Amino acid sequence: MQYKIPVSVLAVIYTSSLEVLLLERADHPGYWQSVTGSQDEGETLRETAVREVFEETGLDAGLYTLTDWHVQNVYDIYPVWRHRYPPGTAHNTEHVFGLELPSMLPARLSPREHLSHMWLPWQAAAEKVFSPSNRAAILQLPERMRYA
Numbered sequence: 177m178q179y180k181i182p183v184s185v186l187a188v189i190y191t192s193s194l195e196v197l198l199l200e201r202a203d204h205p206g207y208w209q210s211v212t213g214s215q216d217e218g219e220t221l222r223e224t225a226v227r228e229v230f231e232e233t234g235l236d237a238g239l240y241t242l243t244d245w246h247v248q249n250v251y252d253i254y255p256v257w258r259h260r261y262p263p264g265t266a267h268n269t270e271h272v273f274g275l276e277l278p279s280m281l282p283a284r285l286s287p288r289e290h291l292s293h294m295w296l297p298w299q300a301a302a303e304k305v306f307s308p309s310n311r312a313a314i315l316q317l318p319e320r321m322r323y324a
Contacts, residue, residue, distance in 0.1 A: 211229050
C-alpha cells in the first residue's frame, strides 16, 4: 500500500459574489468540504492544488486566479482515515489556497471521491462544512476579497 504524505492542500473555490463550491464525500455521505488532497512526492504545493482541483471538479485552476493564502493548519488526522498514512502518523499539515472563478461553473465530479456538489453563499457554506479549518478559510473570504 502506498501511504499518503501528511501534507495536504485545501482549495476554497469561490466567485467574486462569494458563492462557494462544496463537494460531498463519497466515503462519508453528508460530509461537505472544499477541494482537499495530499501532496504527491516531488510536487510543489501549487501543483498539488492544481491537480486536486482538476481531479475533484474537472476545473483547470490554471485558467483562473489561484492564490496561496500562506496559511498552514496542523490538525489531528481523523482516526477513520489514519490507515492511509504511514504507521504512527497522527497529524497533517494543510496549506490553504483560494481559487476565484468568474461565475458558478459546473463541476465534473469523480464518483470515486464525491457524490454531489453545490454552490452556497459563503456564510451557508461555512456552516455546512465538517472541517473546522475549512470553515475558518471560508469565513476569511470577505476579508481576502477586500484586499485582493
